[in-house]
Ligand SMILES: NC(=O)C1=CN([C@@H]2O[C@H](COP(=O)(O)OP(=O)(O)OC[C@H]3O[C@@H](n4cnc5c(N)ncnc54)[C@H](OP(=O)(O)O)[C@@H]3O)[C@@H](O)[C@H]2O)C=CC1
């Protein structure tokens with residue numbers, strides 16, 4: 001096999017520890033070469049703890065490191081565009097956390113910078129890379145639930161009120177953080193873009209949406225009902241309803257190593273739910289592997305333009321929620 005892709009990570013946050021580090025450790029063909037934090041000494045501590053060869057006290061130094069081939073951007077939403085563009089200009093491939101940016105305009109600039117530099121840009125919608133996502137598409141294509149009519153997706157948890165996700169200037173808001181998954185999933189499942197959007201939110205004192213209902217209509221009169229919330233118990237599920245059955249995806253966007261698809265092949269009340277097995281997989285490892293595959297192929301197998309298309313829908317959704325405020 002050719003030389004492993006050497007990754008650098010910009011920041012020491014929760015998803016780095018919980019997702020990316022275990023994911024890259026389980027990915028042959030990828031290695032974690034360097035880690036940076038804006039907080040002095042933090043990257044050194046993490047590097048020692050996780051056996052990472054290099055530690056930097058600034059993102060600029062990591063980006064300038066000639067031994068780094070690809071950069072993972074797990075920063076707060078407001079920092080995605082800045083660091084993606086800087087890394088691309090230094091010739092590094094970029095795996096950027098979701099959502100790509102705060103605005104469509106920012107996402108367009110990121111894609112342009114990566115195209116100009118000839119580097120790969122991938123949005124870190126890890127759930128798409130898990131084998132369950134592909135298996136779900138196959139079941140739909142085989143007609144396992146007949147014609148798709150309804151998509152339901154819910155993602156919520158009780159957010160500590162001190163989190164940056166409540167700050168609008170940091171790219172906060174339940175839609176950007178959680179609703180983006182349901183929108184991404186409905187576009188992935190329909191392989192299409194919505195023809196109409198409607199949204200209603202409950203707003204937090206800082207100006208971000210705390211809870212949002214999103215209704216999307218897709219070609220073929222497929223409807224998607226998506227909800228997201230920072231003020232509710234943890235829920236993360238999706239259901240695809242057809243005219244001949246339904247598919248349930250427990251822990252939709254955060255499947256564990258072992259996950260299942262629940263399939264009801266009938267519209268009869270009380271019809272059994274069959275467990276469709278899915279190969280065990282760590283979705284963060286799948287994500288790194290897919291990204292490395294794109295680098296090796298020299299083209300984006302998971303196009304960043306898809307992230308841009310998601311951003312376009314999210315911007316429309318947020319605008320509609322603002323329009324419906326106080327109605
Ligand atoms: N795909 C997934 O499963 C998940 C994705 N995410 C995404 O990952 C990103 C980070 O989320 P999470 O790890 O939960 O967040 P944390 O609050 O735990 O970490 C924030 C991160 O942002 C960095 N950062 C850079 N600039 C700033 C700044 N100006 N202010 C504050 N922090 C800054 C910090 O690095 P430093 O060490 O330099 O301070 C740190 O790495 C978000 O984009 C989020 O949407 C989050 C959770 C799950």
Ligand SMILES: O=C1CO[C@H](CO)[C@@H](O)[C@@H]1O
Pocket residue numbers: 157177
């Ligand atoms: O992307 C994400 C997935 O899960 C988290 C909740 O558990 C979110 O807050 C996060 O930003």
